[in-house]
Amino acid sequence: MPQVKGSKQYHMVVVPHRPVRRALIIVLLLVAAGAAVAASYYWGYHQGMTQQADAVAERDRLREEVSVLTRESEELRQQVANLRLGSEVDQQASDEMRKEVIKLEEQIAALEEDITFYRGLMAPGDNNTGLTIGALNVIGTDIPREYEYKLVVQQLATDHQVLSGYLNFNVVGRRGEQTETIPLHELSSQVDNEDIRLRFRYFQNIEGRLTLPEGFEPERIELMAQSTGSDRKTVEKKFGWLVQEL
Template sequence: MASVKGTKQYSMKVVPHRPGRRLLQLFILLLVVGCAVCGAYFFGFWQASGGNLPSFNDKERLTAELIEARAEADKLRQQVANLSMASEVDQMASEEVRSEVIELRQQIASLEADISFYRGLMAPGESSSGLALGDITLRPIGTQGRYRFKFVVQQIATNHQVLNGNLNVELVGHREGEQTRLPLYQLSSDYDSADIKLRFKYFQNVEGELTLPDGFEAQSLELTARSSGDDSQRVERSYSWLASEPQ
Protein backbone atom coordinates (compact mmCIF):
# COMPACT_ATOMS: atom_id res chain seq x y z
CA MET A 1 0.00 0.00 0.00
CA ALA A 2 1.50 3.27 -0.98
CA SER A 3 2.06 5.92 1.63
CA VAL A 4 1.46 9.55 1.23
CA LYS A 5 4.44 11.64 1.97
CA GLY A 6 4.08 14.00 4.92
CA THR A 7 1.21 12.06 6.70
CA LYS A 8 1.81 10.25 10.01
CA GLN A 9 0.88 6.63 9.87
CA TYR A 10 -0.84 4.80 12.79
CA SER A 11 -0.75 1.08 13.38
CA MET A 12 -4.13 -0.68 13.31
CA LYS A 13 -5.30 -3.25 15.92
CA VAL A 14 -8.25 -5.58 15.63
CA VAL A 15 -10.36 -6.09 18.87
CA PRO A 16 -13.44 -8.25 19.32
CA HIS A 17 -16.88 -6.43 19.37
CA ARG A 18 -18.63 -6.93 22.81
CA PRO A 19 -21.75 -4.68 23.29
CA GLY A 20 -22.86 -6.43 26.54
CA ARG A 21 -19.71 -5.42 28.32
CA ARG A 22 -20.54 -1.71 27.89
CA LEU A 23 -24.00 -2.23 29.39
CA LEU A 24 -22.49 -4.05 32.35
CA GLN A 25 -20.04 -1.22 32.96
CA LEU A 26 -22.88 1.35 32.82
CA PHE A 27 -25.00 -0.67 35.32
CA ILE A 28 -22.06 -0.95 37.74
CA LEU A 29 -21.51 2.82 37.49
CA LEU A 30 -25.18 3.57 38.26
CA LEU A 31 -25.13 1.12 41.18
CA VAL A 32 -22.11 2.83 42.69
CA VAL A 33 -23.73 6.27 42.34
CA GLY A 34 -26.99 5.00 43.94
CA CYS A 35 -25.16 3.51 46.90
CA ALA A 36 -23.27 6.75 47.38
CA VAL A 37 -26.54 8.76 47.43
CA CYS A 38 -28.19 6.37 49.91
CA GLY A 39 -25.15 6.41 52.13
CA ALA A 40 -25.12 10.21 52.17
CA TYR A 41 -28.88 10.27 53.09
CA PHE A 42 -28.57 7.86 56.00
CA PHE A 43 -25.42 9.58 57.22
CA GLY A 44 -27.24 12.92 57.28
CA PHE A 45 -30.27 11.37 59.06
CA TRP A 46 -27.93 9.77 61.59
CA GLN A 47 -26.31 13.09 62.36
CA ALA A 48 -29.70 14.86 62.63
CA SER A 49 -30.98 12.26 65.12
CA GLY A 50 -27.92 12.62 67.34
CA GLY A 51 -26.27 9.47 66.16
CA ASN A 52 -29.22 7.19 67.05
CA LEU A 53 -31.46 5.71 64.41
CA PRO A 54 -35.09 5.09 65.49
CA SER A 55 -35.85 1.47 66.17
CA PHE A 56 -39.12 -0.36 65.67
CA ASN A 57 -39.81 -0.15 69.42
CA ASP A 58 -39.37 3.63 69.34
CA LYS A 59 -41.96 3.87 66.57
CA GLU A 60 -44.43 1.81 68.60
CA ARG A 61 -43.80 3.99 71.67
CA LEU A 62 -44.35 7.22 69.72
CA THR A 63 -47.54 5.83 68.18
CA ALA A 64 -48.84 4.85 71.63
CA GLU A 65 -48.00 8.31 73.02
CA LEU A 66 -49.82 9.94 70.10
CA ILE A 67 -52.94 7.84 70.74
CA GLU A 68 -52.78 8.64 74.46
CA ALA A 69 -52.39 12.38 73.79
CA ARG A 70 -55.40 12.34 71.45
CA ALA A 71 -57.48 10.50 74.05
CA GLU A 72 -56.47 13.02 76.74
CA ALA A 73 -57.39 15.92 74.43
CA ASP A 74 -60.82 14.38 73.77
CA LYS A 75 -61.28 13.90 77.51
CA LEU A 76 -60.42 17.56 78.21
CA ARG A 77 -62.79 18.73 75.48
CA GLN A 78 -65.59 16.70 77.05
CA GLN A 79 -64.82 18.19 80.49
CA VAL A 80 -64.97 21.71 79.06
CA ALA A 81 -68.31 20.91 77.41
CA ASN A 82 -69.65 19.45 80.68
CA LEU A 83 -68.54 22.50 82.67
CA SER A 84 -70.11 24.84 80.14
CA MET A 85 -73.38 22.94 80.26
CA ALA A 86 -73.31 22.83 84.07
CA SER A 87 -72.77 26.59 84.16
CA GLU A 88 -75.78 27.16 81.88
CA VAL A 89 -77.92 24.82 83.98
CA ASP A 90 -76.86 26.57 87.21
CA GLN A 91 -77.71 29.96 85.70
CA MET A 92 -81.12 28.74 84.56
CA ALA A 93 -81.77 27.17 87.97
CA SER A 94 -80.75 30.40 89.69
CA GLU A 95 -83.15 32.41 87.51
CA GLU A 96 -85.95 29.94 88.22
CA VAL A 97 -85.34 30.09 91.98
CA ARG A 98 -85.23 33.88 91.83
CA SER A 99 -88.54 33.98 89.93
CA GLU A 100 -90.13 31.55 92.38
CA VAL A 101 -88.98 33.63 95.37
CA ILE A 102 -90.43 36.80 93.82
CA GLU A 103 -93.69 35.02 93.05
CA LEU A 104 -93.93 33.58 96.57
CA ARG A 105 -93.30 37.01 98.09
CA GLN A 106 -96.06 38.46 95.95
CA GLN A 107 -98.41 35.68 97.02
CA ILE A 108 -97.56 36.26 100.70
CA ALA A 109 -98.15 40.00 100.35
CA SER A 110 -101.47 39.32 98.61
CA LEU A 111 -102.55 36.86 101.33
CA GLU A 112 -101.59 39.30 104.09
CA ALA A 113 -103.62 42.00 102.36
CA ASP A 114 -106.57 39.61 102.08
CA ILE A 115 -106.29 38.74 105.79
CA SER A 116 -106.27 42.39 106.73
CA PHE A 117 -109.19 43.02 104.41
CA TYR A 118 -111.35 40.22 105.83
CA ARG A 119 -110.52 41.24 109.38
CA GLY A 120 -111.79 44.71 108.57
CA LEU A 121 -114.99 43.25 107.15
CA MET A 122 -115.67 40.96 110.07
CA ALA A 123 -114.56 43.28 112.87
CA PRO A 124 -114.79 46.92 111.80
CA GLY A 125 -113.50 49.60 114.14
CA GLU A 126 -115.79 51.90 116.04
CA SER A 127 -114.80 54.92 113.99
CA SER A 128 -114.95 53.24 110.59
CA SER A 129 -118.16 52.32 108.80
CA GLY A 130 -119.73 52.47 105.37
CA LEU A 131 -117.96 52.69 102.00
CA ALA A 132 -114.16 52.22 101.90
CA LEU A 133 -111.33 51.75 99.42
CA GLY A 134 -108.91 48.92 100.11
CA ASP A 135 -105.38 48.28 98.84
CA ILE A 136 -104.63 48.07 95.12
CA THR A 137 -102.53 45.58 93.15
CA LEU A 138 -100.53 46.79 90.15
CA ARG A 139 -98.25 44.32 88.37
CA PRO A 140 -96.26 44.69 85.09
CA ILE A 141 -97.00 42.09 82.42
CA GLY A 142 -95.71 41.37 78.96
CA THR A 143 -94.21 44.33 77.17
CA GLN A 144 -93.08 47.59 78.76
CA GLY A 145 -95.90 49.90 79.80
CA ARG A 146 -98.53 47.17 80.22
CA TYR A 147 -99.96 46.36 83.66
CA ARG A 148 -102.48 44.16 85.42
CA PHE A 149 -104.48 46.03 88.09
CA LYS A 150 -106.97 45.23 90.83
CA PHE A 151 -108.83 47.71 93.05
CA VAL A 152 -110.94 46.67 96.02
CA VAL A 153 -114.03 48.62 97.10
CA GLN A 154 -115.58 47.38 100.34
CA GLN A 155 -118.36 48.05 102.83
CA ILE A 156 -117.41 48.19 106.47
CA ALA A 157 -120.43 47.52 108.62
CA THR A 158 -121.77 45.24 111.31
CA ASN A 159 -124.99 44.74 109.36
CA HIS A 160 -124.18 44.51 105.66
CA GLN A 161 -126.74 45.61 103.09
CA VAL A 162 -126.41 45.64 99.30
CA LEU A 163 -124.55 48.80 98.26
CA ASN A 164 -124.90 50.50 94.87
CA GLY A 165 -122.72 53.22 93.44
CA ASN A 166 -119.85 53.90 91.06
CA LEU A 167 -116.08 54.18 91.01
CA ASN A 168 -113.90 56.66 89.11
CA VAL A 169 -110.19 55.98 88.51
CA GLU A 170 -107.69 58.50 87.13
CA LEU A 171 -103.99 58.09 86.43
CA VAL A 172 -101.95 61.19 87.23
CA GLY A 173 -98.55 61.86 85.69
CA HIS A 174 -96.46 63.99 83.35
CA ARG A 175 -96.17 64.02 79.58
CA GLU A 176 -93.92 66.46 77.73
CA GLY A 177 -93.29 68.34 80.97
CA GLU A 178 -96.96 68.98 81.74
CA GLN A 179 -99.17 67.32 84.36
CA THR A 180 -101.74 65.04 82.77
CA ARG A 181 -104.78 63.19 84.15
CA LEU A 182 -106.04 60.18 82.23
CA PRO A 183 -109.26 58.30 83.07
CA LEU A 184 -108.97 54.55 83.32
CA TYR A 185 -111.25 53.80 80.37
CA GLN A 186 -108.79 55.59 78.04
CA LEU A 187 -106.02 53.22 79.15
CA SER A 188 -107.94 49.96 79.44
CA SER A 189 -110.16 48.13 76.96
CA ASP A 190 -111.95 46.45 79.89
CA TYR A 191 -114.02 49.61 80.56
CA ASP A 192 -115.82 52.01 78.24
CA SER A 193 -116.94 54.68 80.70
CA ALA A 194 -115.45 56.83 83.44
CA ASP A 195 -118.11 55.56 85.88
CA ILE A 196 -117.52 51.93 86.89
CA LYS A 197 -120.72 50.44 88.34
CA LEU A 198 -120.63 49.15 91.90
CA ARG A 199 -123.06 46.69 93.45
CA PHE A 200 -121.95 44.49 96.35
CA LYS A 201 -122.70 43.50 99.92
CA TYR A 202 -119.23 42.93 101.35
CA PHE A 203 -116.70 43.97 98.66
CA GLN A 204 -116.16 44.24 94.91
CA ASN A 205 -112.98 43.74 92.88
CA VAL A 206 -112.38 46.06 89.95
CA GLU A 207 -109.66 44.54 87.78
CA GLY A 208 -108.27 44.43 84.27
CA GLU A 209 -105.28 45.53 82.18
CA LEU A 210 -104.03 48.98 81.23
CA THR A 211 -101.36 50.32 78.89
CA LEU A 212 -99.47 53.55 79.47
CA PRO A 213 -99.21 55.96 76.52
CA ASP A 214 -95.78 56.58 75.01
CA GLY A 215 -93.90 59.33 76.80
CA PHE A 216 -96.21 59.26 79.81
CA GLU A 217 -94.57 59.12 83.25
CA ALA A 218 -97.05 57.86 85.84
CA GLN A 219 -96.99 59.24 89.39
CA SER A 220 -100.18 58.22 91.16
CA LEU A 221 -103.62 56.67 90.90
CA GLU A 222 -106.61 58.56 92.28
CA LEU A 223 -109.77 56.60 93.12
CA THR A 224 -113.15 58.12 93.96
CA ALA A 225 -116.02 55.88 95.09
CA ARG A 226 -119.62 57.06 95.58
CA SER A 227 -122.56 55.17 97.00
CA SER A 228 -126.15 55.97 96.03
CA GLY A 229 -129.27 56.06 98.12
CA ASP A 230 -130.52 58.03 101.12
CA ASP A 231 -127.27 57.60 103.06
CA SER A 232 -124.89 58.20 100.15
CA GLN A 233 -121.16 58.49 100.75
CA ARG A 234 -118.12 59.68 98.83
CA VAL A 235 -114.63 58.29 99.47
CA GLU A 236 -111.39 59.40 97.81
CA ARG A 237 -107.95 57.89 98.04
CA SER A 238 -104.64 58.46 96.22
CA TYR A 239 -102.08 55.69 95.64
CA SER A 240 -98.46 56.16 94.63
CA TRP A 241 -97.36 54.53 91.38
CA LEU A 242 -95.09 51.81 92.76
CA ALA A 243 -95.16 49.32 89.88
CA SER A 244 -91.80 48.42 88.35
CA GLU A 245 -91.16 47.93 84.67
CA PRO A 246 -90.69 44.31 83.50
CA GLN A 247 -87.10 43.06 83.66
Protein backbone atom coordinates in the same frame (compact mmCIF):
# COMPACT_ATOMS: atom_id res chain seq x y z
CA MET B 1 -201.47 66.76 83.42
CA PRO B 2 -200.76 69.82 81.32
CA GLN B 3 -197.33 70.08 79.79
CA VAL B 4 -195.32 73.21 79.41
CA LYS B 5 -194.26 73.62 75.86
CA GLY B 6 -190.53 73.24 75.32
CA SER B 7 -189.69 71.63 78.71
CA LYS B 8 -187.90 68.23 78.94
CA GLN B 9 -189.84 65.39 80.51
CA TYR B 10 -188.15 62.73 82.75
CA HIS B 11 -189.42 59.18 83.36
CA MET B 12 -189.54 58.03 86.95
CA VAL B 13 -188.43 54.47 87.84
CA VAL B 14 -189.37 52.75 91.07
CA VAL B 15 -186.71 50.39 92.52
CA PRO B 16 -187.05 48.13 95.55
CA HIS B 17 -185.38 49.25 98.77
CA ARG B 18 -182.95 46.46 99.90
CA PRO B 19 -180.87 47.65 102.88
CA VAL B 20 -179.67 44.11 103.73
CA ARG B 21 -178.23 43.53 100.26
CA ARG B 22 -176.45 46.88 100.35
CA ALA B 23 -174.94 46.13 103.76
CA LEU B 24 -173.80 42.69 102.53
CA ILE B 25 -172.04 44.23 99.53
CA ILE B 26 -170.23 46.73 101.81
CA VAL B 27 -169.12 43.92 104.14
CA LEU B 28 -167.81 41.86 101.21
CA LEU B 29 -165.82 44.84 99.92
CA LEU B 30 -164.30 45.42 103.36
CA VAL B 31 -163.36 41.74 103.66
CA ALA B 32 -161.71 41.80 100.21
CA ALA B 33 -159.72 44.93 101.10
CA GLY B 34 -158.60 43.39 104.39
CA ALA B 35 -157.48 40.21 102.62
CA ALA B 36 -155.43 42.24 100.13
CA VAL B 37 -153.71 44.16 102.95
CA ALA B 38 -152.95 40.93 104.83
CA ALA B 39 -151.54 39.29 101.70
CA SER B 40 -149.28 42.29 101.04
CA TYR B 41 -148.01 42.21 104.63
CA TYR B 42 -147.19 38.51 104.61
CA TRP B 43 -145.49 38.77 101.19
CA GLY B 44 -143.26 41.62 102.45
CA TYR B 45 -142.52 39.71 105.66
CA HIS B 46 -141.50 36.61 103.67
CA GLN B 47 -139.20 38.67 101.41
CA GLY B 48 -137.52 40.30 104.42
CA MET B 49 -136.92 36.95 106.13
CA THR B 50 -135.43 35.51 102.91
CA GLN B 51 -132.94 38.41 102.57
CA GLN B 52 -132.00 38.13 106.25
CA ALA B 53 -131.35 34.39 105.87
CA ASP B 54 -129.09 35.06 102.85
CA ALA B 55 -127.10 37.65 104.83
CA VAL B 56 -126.66 35.28 107.77
CA ALA B 57 -125.50 32.48 105.47
CA GLU B 58 -122.97 34.79 103.81
CA ARG B 59 -121.70 35.94 107.21
CA ASP B 60 -121.28 32.33 108.37
CA ARG B 61 -119.37 31.51 105.18
CA LEU B 62 -116.95 34.38 105.79
CA ARG B 63 -116.46 33.29 109.38
CA GLU B 64 -115.61 29.79 108.20
CA GLU B 65 -113.06 31.21 105.73
CA VAL B 66 -111.45 33.22 108.55
CA SER B 67 -111.28 30.06 110.68
CA VAL B 68 -109.65 28.07 107.86
CA LEU B 69 -107.14 30.83 107.13
CA THR B 70 -106.27 31.10 110.83
CA ARG B 71 -105.59 27.38 111.06
CA GLU B 72 -103.41 27.45 107.94
CA SER B 73 -101.49 30.42 109.34
CA GLU B 74 -100.81 28.59 112.63
CA GLU B 75 -99.68 25.47 110.77
CA LEU B 76 -97.26 27.51 108.67
CA ARG B 77 -95.93 29.26 111.79
CA GLN B 78 -95.20 25.87 113.31
CA GLN B 79 -93.38 24.77 110.17
CA VAL B 80 -91.27 27.94 110.26
CA ALA B 81 -90.46 27.36 113.94
CA ASN B 82 -89.40 23.79 113.21
CA LEU B 83 -87.21 24.86 110.31
CA ARG B 84 -85.56 27.61 112.35
CA LEU B 85 -84.87 25.18 115.19
CA GLY B 86 -83.22 22.79 112.76
CA SER B 87 -81.20 25.65 111.32
CA GLU B 88 -79.90 26.58 114.79
CA VAL B 89 -78.87 22.98 115.46
CA ASP B 90 -77.23 22.61 112.10
CA GLN B 91 -75.34 25.77 111.15
CA GLN B 92 -74.72 24.30 107.72
CA ALA B 93 -78.38 24.61 106.69
CA SER B 94 -78.76 24.54 102.93
CA ASP B 95 -79.88 27.42 100.73
CA GLU B 96 -82.99 25.42 99.90
CA MET B 97 -84.07 25.45 103.55
CA ARG B 98 -83.56 29.20 103.84
CA LYS B 99 -85.58 29.72 100.68
CA GLU B 100 -88.34 27.53 102.11
CA VAL B 101 -88.41 29.63 105.29
CA ILE B 102 -88.72 32.83 103.26
CA LYS B 103 -91.49 31.30 101.14
CA LEU B 104 -93.44 30.18 104.21
CA GLU B 105 -93.08 33.59 105.83
CA GLU B 106 -94.48 35.21 102.69
CA GLN B 107 -97.43 32.81 102.77
CA ILE B 108 -98.04 33.67 106.43
CA ALA B 109 -98.01 37.39 105.63
CA ALA B 110 -100.52 36.84 102.80
CA LEU B 111 -102.80 34.75 105.04
CA GLU B 112 -102.66 37.31 107.84
CA GLU B 113 -103.55 40.03 105.37
CA ASP B 114 -106.58 37.98 104.25
CA ILE B 115 -107.59 37.36 107.87
CA THR B 116 -107.37 41.08 108.67
CA PHE B 117 -109.39 41.86 105.56
CA TYR B 118 -112.24 39.48 106.42
CA ARG B 119 -112.29 40.47 110.08
CA GLY B 120 -112.47 44.12 109.06
CA LEU B 121 -115.48 43.35 106.86
CA MET B 122 -117.38 41.61 109.66
CA ALA B 123 -116.35 43.77 112.64
CA PRO B 124 -115.07 47.20 111.55
CA GLY B 125 -114.06 49.95 113.96
CA ASP B 126 -116.73 52.37 115.12
CA ASN B 127 -115.24 55.26 113.11
CA ASN B 128 -114.42 53.31 109.98
CA THR B 129 -117.63 52.03 108.43
CA GLY B 130 -119.28 52.23 105.04
CA LEU B 131 -117.68 52.44 101.62
CA THR B 132 -113.88 52.07 101.69
CA ILE B 133 -111.14 51.87 99.05
CA GLY B 134 -108.86 48.95 99.82
CA ALA B 135 -105.62 47.72 98.28
CA LEU B 136 -104.40 48.66 94.79
CA ASN B 137 -101.73 46.73 92.90
CA VAL B 138 -100.11 47.65 89.58
CA ILE B 139 -98.15 44.78 88.03
CA GLY B 140 -95.78 44.94 85.07
CA THR B 141 -96.19 42.65 82.06
CA ASP B 142 -93.98 41.41 79.24
CA ILE B 143 -95.41 44.12 76.97
CA PRO B 144 -93.81 47.58 77.26
CA ARG B 145 -96.08 50.25 78.83
CA GLU B 146 -98.82 47.68 79.53
CA TYR B 147 -99.75 46.89 83.14
CA GLU B 148 -102.23 44.83 85.12
CA TYR B 149 -104.24 46.60 87.82
CA LYS B 150 -106.09 45.05 90.75
CA LEU B 151 -108.23 47.14 93.09
CA VAL B 152 -110.50 46.16 96.00
CA VAL B 153 -113.45 48.34 97.01
CA GLN B 154 -115.17 47.15 100.17
CA GLN B 155 -117.95 47.89 102.62
CA LEU B 156 -117.13 47.86 106.32
CA ALA B 157 -120.29 47.30 108.33
CA THR B 158 -121.81 45.22 111.09
CA ASP B 159 -125.03 44.69 109.11
CA HIS B 160 -124.18 44.37 105.44
CA GLN B 161 -126.71 45.53 102.86
CA VAL B 162 -126.16 45.65 99.11
CA LEU B 163 -124.18 48.82 98.32
CA SER B 164 -124.47 50.58 94.96
CA GLY B 165 -122.43 53.44 93.55
CA TYR B 166 -119.61 54.23 91.16
CA LEU B 167 -115.83 54.66 91.05
CA ASN B 168 -113.60 57.09 89.16
CA PHE B 169 -110.08 55.80 88.39
CA ASN B 170 -107.59 58.36 87.01
CA VAL B 171 -103.87 58.11 86.22
CA VAL B 172 -102.03 61.42 86.77
CA GLY B 173 -98.64 62.12 85.23
CA ARG B 174 -96.67 64.36 82.93
CA ARG B 175 -96.36 64.64 79.18
CA GLY B 176 -93.43 66.91 78.56
CA GLU B 177 -93.81 69.89 80.88
CA GLN B 178 -97.58 69.53 81.24
CA THR B 179 -99.47 67.68 83.97
CA GLU B 180 -102.09 65.37 82.50
CA THR B 181 -104.92 63.31 84.01
CA ILE B 182 -106.17 60.30 82.03
CA PRO B 183 -109.29 58.36 83.09
CA LEU B 184 -109.06 54.58 83.07
CA HIS B 185 -111.58 54.09 80.27
CA GLU B 186 -109.11 55.84 77.90
CA LEU B 187 -106.33 53.44 78.91
CA SER B 188 -108.19 50.14 79.14
CA SER B 189 -110.47 48.48 76.60
CA GLN B 190 -112.17 46.65 79.47
CA VAL B 191 -113.73 49.86 80.88
CA ASP B 192 -116.51 51.59 78.94
CA ASN B 193 -116.91 54.97 80.67
CA GLU B 194 -115.54 57.19 83.40
CA ASP B 195 -117.99 56.01 86.09
CA ILE B 196 -117.21 52.39 86.95
CA ARG B 197 -120.34 50.78 88.40
CA LEU B 198 -120.22 49.41 91.96
CA ARG B 199 -122.71 46.90 93.38
CA PHE B 200 -121.72 44.52 96.17
CA ARG B 201 -122.45 43.47 99.75
CA TYR B 202 -118.97 42.82 101.15
CA PHE B 203 -116.36 43.77 98.53
CA GLN B 204 -115.81 44.10 94.79
CA ASN B 205 -112.66 43.40 92.79
CA ILE B 206 -111.89 45.73 89.89
CA GLU B 207 -109.09 44.41 87.69
CA GLY B 208 -107.85 44.39 84.13
CA ARG B 209 -105.07 45.78 81.93
CA LEU B 210 -104.16 49.32 80.96
CA THR B 211 -101.75 50.71 78.39
CA LEU B 212 -99.98 54.05 78.83
CA PRO B 213 -99.60 56.30 75.78
CA GLU B 214 -96.14 57.12 74.46
CA GLY B 215 -94.57 60.17 76.06
CA PHE B 216 -96.76 59.98 79.18
CA GLU B 217 -94.92 59.38 82.46
CA PRO B 218 -97.25 58.32 85.31
CA GLU B 219 -96.81 59.73 88.81
CA ARG B 220 -99.85 58.58 90.79
CA ILE B 221 -103.32 57.07 90.67
CA GLU B 222 -106.27 59.05 92.05
CA LEU B 223 -109.45 57.20 93.06
CA MET B 224 -112.85 58.56 94.02
CA ALA B 225 -115.71 56.23 95.02
CA GLN B 226 -119.25 57.29 95.87
CA SER B 227 -122.16 55.24 97.16
CA THR B 228 -125.74 56.10 96.25
CA GLY B 229 -128.92 55.94 98.28
CA SER B 230 -129.98 57.51 101.55
CA ASP B 231 -126.66 56.83 103.31
CA ARG B 232 -124.49 58.36 100.58
CA LYS B 233 -120.74 58.47 101.17
CA THR B 234 -117.79 59.70 99.09
CA VAL B 235 -114.22 58.50 99.65
CA GLU B 236 -111.02 59.53 97.86
CA LYS B 237 -107.58 57.94 97.87
CA LYS B 238 -104.27 58.51 96.08
CA PHE B 239 -101.58 55.91 95.34
CA GLY B 240 -98.08 56.58 94.07
CA TRP B 241 -97.20 54.85 90.80
CA LEU B 242 -95.49 51.73 92.15
CA VAL B 243 -95.15 48.78 89.79
CA GLN B 244 -94.68 45.19 90.98
CA GLU B 245 -92.57 43.10 88.68
CA LEU B 246 -93.64 39.64 87.58
